[in-house]
Amino acid sequence: MLIQQLSPQRNRNRTKAIAARDVRMVYQSRAERHQVLKGIDLEIPRGACHVLMGPSGSGKTTLVSILAGLLTPTAGQVFLLDREITQLSPRELTRFRREHLGFVFQGFNLFPALSAAENVEVAFNVKGIRGKAAVAGAQSLLDLVGLGDRRHYRPCDLSGGQKQRVAIARALVGEPEIIIADEPTAALDAQNGQAISQLLHHLAKEQGCTVLLVTHDPRLLKYADTVHYLEDGQIQPQDSSRARFYLNSVA
Amino acid sequence: MVSIARKNLLEDLPRFLVAQAGIMFAVGLVAIQTGILNGFTRSTVRLIEDSEADLWVASEKIVHFELTEPLLTSQLEEAEQIPGVAVAEALLLGVGRWQTPQGQPDPLKIVGFDPQGQLFQPGYISEGTVNSLLQPYQVMVDRTRLTSLQAEGIGVNGTVNQLPARIAAITEDSQSIPASAFVFTSLDNANTYLTSSLSTKVNCQLQENDNLRCTKVYENSGAAAEVNPGTAPAILPLSQTDAITYILVKAQPQQDLTALKQKLEAALNETRVLTTAELSQITRQFWQTKTGVGWILGLGAAVGVVVGMVVVTQILYASVSDHLKEFGTLKAMGASNGLLYRIVMEQALWMAVLGYVPGMLLCVSISVFAAGQGIVILITPLTAAAALGLVVVMCLGSGALAIGKVIRLDPASVFKA
Incomplete structure (x- = not known):
């Protein structure tokens, strides 16, 4: 079984899953220059569940895009698994994402024409695994997220929570060391939101993944090993008055 | 995947x-x-490609199958004498006009060939026989043109160039789409249709090589009187000085066609010799590019x-x-x-x-x-x-x-x- 092959102790010699050094991002248009990130310094250790919170417009989406290797910062360095991804070529970055990262999105981003199993199989195909191995792997991962009996369902026949479980199964393909989840509970009701949060926390604890959750949802805080608060393009100390005010207000 | x-x-x-x-x-x-x-x-090009000829002797001024200058019938005999030629047959093309007693006139392309010959194939004869064309004023038409000729089928009488014509056979897969209706008949019948309303005189010229070259010149003698089968003039057999359009040549087995072409062109004045494929090609090319x-x-x-x-x-x-x-x-x-x-x-x-x-x-x-x-x-x-x-x-x-x-x-x- 693919999941049983995952080792919770893998790559423990790497102390940091994600690190950012003075990351800045400026969006320049003809009319104006907008600095979204103003020197982010961040360290996320391996093998736990970490939450990045912040109000709308704080720069969360830009920061997570940069940390995922999908966006190049204007300045600064980003390290994933001790490798500086800001020095990688686009081709190398694509390969790095394929080998080390998994993604979960707010809108699920499943192929509507494909069944649950096929959506997971596509991720195997992207990683070069085809045929029976991909089919068996998809079945194992759907079993893991509790959807083994829904493998032939298309996304339109699944609930929001079930869609997100399929997306998580897809993110687990290839045993990624880092899973980046962007607002994974935003489109879910409270019950499904809690179930998904528990699942991601379980993956971090039991499977040895590093899970970075980007969210507004205060219900996720109880599953967080660390919380990073982003406001106005900067990481604020958790005990700062702005962070405390925000966390209290959303709670 | x-x-x-x-x-x-x-x-x-x-x-x-x-x-x-x-x-x-x-x-x-x-x-x-x-x-x-x-x-x-x-x-x-159907009539060209369906023929059994290896070579086609044509006027040197040929443009395509239906647009060329005449040859002399005497050149047919000359062609037959050339070593390497197994069979040579004449083909006569000309224009005419068809009319039934009650119908409107319709333009024609008269095709004269030897019904007992081996080389020219006027399509697939589905009714009647090719030998019936040996009889005076008997013709054969393509089934697709019966309507335009206002004829129901075999036995219909009409006139070709104001001479009697009876449809004695029906053929298929012979008609060129852009051409007027083909009327197939024997060489003698065709010669009669094409020359009966014309008066002739023979012009002879002494050539540089002391040969005498004679050409029959046709002149329109005015509208011919309406003719019925009973009073139709006698058929005018093809003579040495009459015009034909092509000489179809079948080469002897193992004969080098290129060499035979050269021999024919050298022996027959003012001619161009084409293989069946070449004649087909220039004809196709004309219709595709010149129109x-x-x-x-x-x-x-x-x-x-x-x-x-x-x-x-x-x-x-x-x-x-x-x-x-x-x-x-x-x-x-x-x-x-x-x-x-x-x-x-x-x-x-x-x-x-x-x-x-x-x-x-x-x-x-x-x-x-x-x-x-x-x-x-x-x-x-x-x-x-x-x-x-x-x-x-x-x-x-x-x-x-x-x-x-x-x-x-x-x-x-x-x-x-």
Whole structure:
């Protein structure tokens, strides 16, 4: 079984899953220059569940895009698994994402024409695994997220929570060391939101993944090993008055 | 491997069917237009290609099969004497006018040949016999032209150039589409039809090599009086000084045709000798390039390709746009551009194949139906293969236009709600 092959102790010699050094991002248009990130310094250790919170417009989406290797910062360095991804070529970055990262999105981003199993199989195909191995792997991962009996369902026949479980199964393909989840509970009701949060926390604890959750949802805080608060393009100390005010207000 | 392309394609069935209809339209236009062009040009060379001749001796001023200058009948005997010639036969072409007692006049192309000869094949004779043409004023016409000649079939009497003519046989697959109705008859009958209303005189000139070259000159003696079968003039047998149009030559076995061509051209003054393939080629080329027919039919085919490409591009572009989020997700997951190319191109290929097969079946059905109406739409295996190639290129081209949107896609867009 693919999941049983995952080792919770893998790559423990790497102390940091994600690190950012003075990351800045400026969006320049003809009319104006907008600095979204103003020197982010961040360290996320391996093998736990970490939450990045912040109000709308704080720069969360830009920061997570940069940390995922999908966006190049204007300045600064980003390290994933001790490798500086800001020095990688686009081709190398694509390969790095394929080998080390998994993604979960707010809108699920499943192929509507494909069944649950096929959506997971596509991720195997992207990683070069085809045929029976991909089919068996998809079945194992759907079993893991509790959807083994829904493998032939298309996304339109699944609930929001079930869609997100399929997306998580897809993110687990290839045993990624880092899973980046962007607002994974935003489109879910409270019950499904809690179930998904528990699942991601379980993956971090039991499977040895590093899970970075980007969210507004205060219900996720109880599953967080660390919380990073982003406001106005900067990481604020958790005990700062702005962070405390925000966390209290959303709670 | 999961076929995202096929699943995406069939996800929205109405849109898929619209796309396939567009491709079928393109296939139909290309195949039908080129089929009509093929059928048209094939019809113009049917008599040439169906003949058993190896070589055709024609005037050096020949333009194409139906447009050439006459030869002298005496040159037929000269040709027969040339070593390497197994058989030589005359063919006489000329224009005329057909009229039934109650009908309107209709232009004709009179084709005189030797009904007992071996080389000229006037199509497939479905009614009557070729030997009946040996009788005076007996003719044979193609079945597709019976209507224009206002004739029901065998036994109909009319006039050709105001001389009596009786339809004694019906042939098929002989008629050139752009030409006037062919009326096949014996060489003597043809000579009579073509010369009876003309007075003749013989002009002889002493040539540089002391040979005497004689030419019969025909002059119109005015409108001939109406003639009925009982009072018809006697048939005028083809004489040495009469005009013929071609000498068909069958070479002896193992004969080098190139050498024989040279010998014939050297021996027969003011002639050009063509192989059957060469005569066919210049005739096809004339109709395809010297007339507007090829251009017009080619334009129709081009319109089909353009329309098909626009439809396929729109459908593919819309399909790609609808799935940008998923394509972005694949990019974020680490899918290479090659994989994304394959998905879009596979979708384009599916569209090509699924549009081509029913489109071509429809075209073949139309061509079969049209053949029953006397319209030749010739869809050859080469035409079908070329149409498939064209549709595949058209769809892949459309895919290439659509894929730019995927390749330019910012993978970070997946985080935007």
